[in-house]
Amino acid sequence: MWKSRLFTPGPTAVPDEVLLEMARPLIHHRTPQFRKLLKEAFEGLKYVFQTGQDVMILTSSGTGAMEAAVANLLSPGDHCLVVEGGKFGERFRELAQAYGAAVKTIPVEWGRSVSAGAIEAALKSDPAVKVVFTTLCETSTGAHLDLKAIGAAVRQHPETLLVVDAISSLGAVECRMDEWGVDALISASQKAFMLPPGLAFIALSPKAWKAVEAARSPRYYFDLSAYRQTLAKEDTPYTPALTLVIGLVRVLRMMKEEGLENVWRRHRILAEATREAMRALGLKLLAEHPSDGLTAVLLPEGLDAEAMVKALRDQSGITFAGGQGKLKGRIFRIAHMGWVDGFEVLEAIAAVEIQLARLGYGLTPGAGVAAAEKVLLSAGG
Amino acid sequence: MWKSRLFTPGPTAVPDEVLLEMARPLIHHRTPQFRKLLKEAFEGLKYVFQTGQDVMILTSSGTGAMEAAVANLLSPGDHCLVVEGGKFGERFRELAQAYGAAVKTIPVEWGRSVSAGAIEAALKSDPAVKVVFTTLCETSTGAHLDLKAIGAAVRQHPETLLVVDAISSLGAVECRMDEWGVDALISASQKAFMLPPGLAFIALSPKAWKAVEAARSPRYYFDLSAYRQTLAKEDTPYTPALTLVIGLVRVLRMMKEEGLENVWRRHRILAEATREAMRALGLKLLAEHPSDGLTAVLLPEGLDAEAMVKALRDQSGITFAGGQGKLKGRIFRIAHMGWVDGFEVLEAIAAVEIQLARLGYGLTPGAGVAAAEKVLLSAGG
Numbered sequence: 121m122w123k124s125r126l127f128t129p130g131p132t133a134v135p136d137e138v139l140l141e142m143a144r145p146l147i148h149h150r151t152p153q154f155r156k157l158l159k160e161a162f163e164g165l166k167y168v169f170q171t172g173q174d175v176m177i178l179t180s181s182g183t184g185a186m187e188a189a190v191a192n193l194l195s196p197g198d199h200c201l202v203v204e205g206g207k208f209g210e211r212f213r214e215l216a217q218a219y220g221a222a223v224k225t226i227p228v229e230w231g232r233s234v235s236a237g238a239i240e241a242a243l244k245s246d247p248a249v250k251v252v253f254t255t256l257c258e259t260s261t262g263a264h265l266d267l268k269a270i271g272a273a274v275r276q277h278p279e280t281l282l283v284v285d286a287i288s289s290l291g292a293v294e295c296r297m298d299e300w301g302v303d304a305l306i307s308a309s310q311k312a313f314m315l316p317p318g319l320a321f322i323a324l325s326p327k328a329w330k331a332v333e334a335a336r337s338p339r340y341y342f343d344l345s346a347y348r349q350t351l352a353k354e355d356t357p358y359t360p361a362l363t364l365v366i367g368l369v370r371v372l373r374m375m376k377e378e379g380l381e382n383v384w385r386r387h388r389i390l391a392e393a394t395r396e397a398m399r400a401l402g403l404k405l406l407a408e409h410p411s412d413g414l415t416a417v418l419l420p421e422g423l424d425a426e427a428m429v430k431a432l433r434d435q436s437g438i439t440f441a442g443g444q445g446k447l448k449g450r451i452f453r454i455a456h457m458g459w460v461d462g463f464e465v466l467e468a469i470a471a472v473e474i475q476l477a478r479l480g481y482g483l484t485p486g487a488g489v490a491a492a493e494k495v496l497l498s499a500g501g
Numbered sequence: 502m503w504k505s506r507l508f509t510p511g512p513t514a515v516p517d518e519v520l521l522e523m524a525r526p527l528i529h530h531r532t533p534q535f536r537k538l539l540k541e542a543f544e545g546l547k548y549v550f551q552t553g554q555d556v557m558i559l560t561s562s563g564t565g566a567m568e569a570a571v572a573n574l575l576s577p578g579d580h581c582l583v584v585e586g587g588k589f590g591e592r593f594r595e596l597a598q599a600y601g602a603a604v605k606t607i608p609v610e611w612g613r614s615v616s617a618g619a620i621e622a623a624l625k626s627d628p629a630v631k632v633v634f635t636t637l638c639e640t641s642t643g644a645h646l647d648l649k650a651i652g653a654a655v656r657q658h659p660e661t662l663l664v665v666d667a668i669s670s671l672g673a674v675e676c677r678m679d680e681w682g683v684d685a686l687i688s689a690s691q692k693a694f695m696l697p698p699g700l701a702f703i704a705l706s707p708k709a710w711k712a713v714e715a716a717r718s719p720r721y722y723f724d725l726s727a728y729r730q731t732l733a734k735e736d737t738p739y740t741p742a743l744t745l746v747i748g749l750v751r752v753l754r755m756m757k758e759e760g761l762e763n764v765w766r767r768h769r770i771l772a773e774a775t776r777e778a779m780r781a782l783g784l785k786l787l788a789e790h791p792s793d794g795l796t797a798v799l800l801p802e803g804l805d806a807e808a809m810v811k812a813l814r815d816q817s818g819i820t821f822a823g824g825q826g827k828l829k830g831r832i833f834r835i836a837h838m839g840w841v842d843g844f845e846v847l848e849a850i851a852a853v854e855i856q857l858a859r860l861g862y863g864l865t866p867g868a869g870v871a872a873a874e875k876v877l878l879s880a881g882g
Binding site for chain 2: 124132133140143144145147148181183184191214215219316317341363439441
């Protein structure tokens, strides 16, 4: 008998009390009862986004909010710049192309992170770039950006907007929308927000709202102006996934109670414990600058990461994620974001040790767990 | 102490066992465990849609699937015809306009239903019409269409597609996609499907799939070709609202077990009971051809339907819907779709009697309930 444990970078585990809250009998969304909850959700999201701007709730996967950014900010033929260092950078490129934008990419080796300097140089070479699309944590590689520096670089170009996919990082790592100069910040429910998938979130800066007025791409369900107008009345333009909104209110209360800086700190400690454990086992991390939300681990030649993920899931109830696209079979990814504590991270590390031992990989049993315990201990956790 | 009872045309009540099933710990969507469920959901949807075609599951409100129909079937400048007899006909018009189509409307008085003849005449006067957009049940008025006759009329025009919003009717009333010649059939989770909002469903005919190839409107999240491709591998292109998909599997099993014709029959009986009760209370129905999913009731002059809905909700825990748009204050709507049985309909009718008595409206207490009981009895229910 093995219990099921989910260590994937979306969906992530949802607290039992939130699952049960969402299992209560349905209510109608156009009632004072629901409007009150919606108002609390809108306020709580501002805190997690670190913004004074409205945060809109869409019923869609995170990709829907990415499309909303593209369709509301760009017109056909507009120049834009996409940082492409993994599957989700690719998605921004595909989206911008679908809407007829003139797309330039900054190709980044999967696992590496773009520098502010590279973005700066690209903007200098094409001053017509209207939007820069970046990914705060590239979920496919676990690579993290220095968003503060990138924000400062883009801010030098008053006509250019900075759009950030923070789907697998908001609520896991430090991210300050207003202070860092982000013009569109995007996230989704099923990562550090500790909810099932189905909701996406997006906030725009005043500068981005001006661009919305000028953008001529067709849009309706993702027309952000409609969300902004109804938001002022504690409403949504279309029937929202209201059980998830009810859960959102609960998790936002939890995040507020823990304190956002403490949430970030917890993720930093869990990530550091995981990374130290992998190093102690002789494994390499894929990302040059790893995110605190997930750790992508390279397996040595001859070991198949897909088979390892499958065996752990089917034999021990532990679900990690494998690699996507060109990394399939080469890496596995351990998420430690959202509703996760130190002991669960130790379980994940023990699972890696056990599976590697099964595969005959030479390791000192317990070495990974020991390294992680050391990190947890010294963090006082 | 009053229990909460939801009689709104979306969201509707969700069976307890489905709520609890959706409250189980999260699983990952790219696992054999979830693929098996997704496969069952795809098969079950075909049964409810009465189609041999693929039914795609979108994570969005029903409006998202309406937009998918527009964006996948039309190019800018294409001629289309919208039947506009309420808020959801309006929505199709707005959507087609947002995508730059040349839109003609057949205006229908709110509460009336378009005839197949009127559509036939409009198609004759403009043979370039590529798509006809209709609403099987106009949720804002409770008006039902003779879709079989309309399908037969549109089928005379081999270049024209028939798109049907069946959001508040599929699973409540008879609807046979393939047999009746529907080219795009749309529904959503929070109506007769007995689920919370968050999922939308759409199926296309082979003729419609050909049109998808030719349509040049920009689309990505709602690009139906991507859904069709992944569907073949028991997958979705983007992370689905998977707890709702898990619930969907459960409700589809329930619908299959009851038998779709029995489901339709149950709705017909409950609707007839509600209608007879309203007539017995001296109230008029708004719809000329009322849907079996909901009943829109006109209040006599001097009685404010908004105030009645609010009082019932706040004083007795019974939630009906009021009127939308131009019907605000004039009607209230009782939904009897999805997870509803005869005794609950009697509760709803008793609530109307009690509230009308509170307002001083002259009625014979119990007359509505008696009329409904008679219908239930003669139906053997």
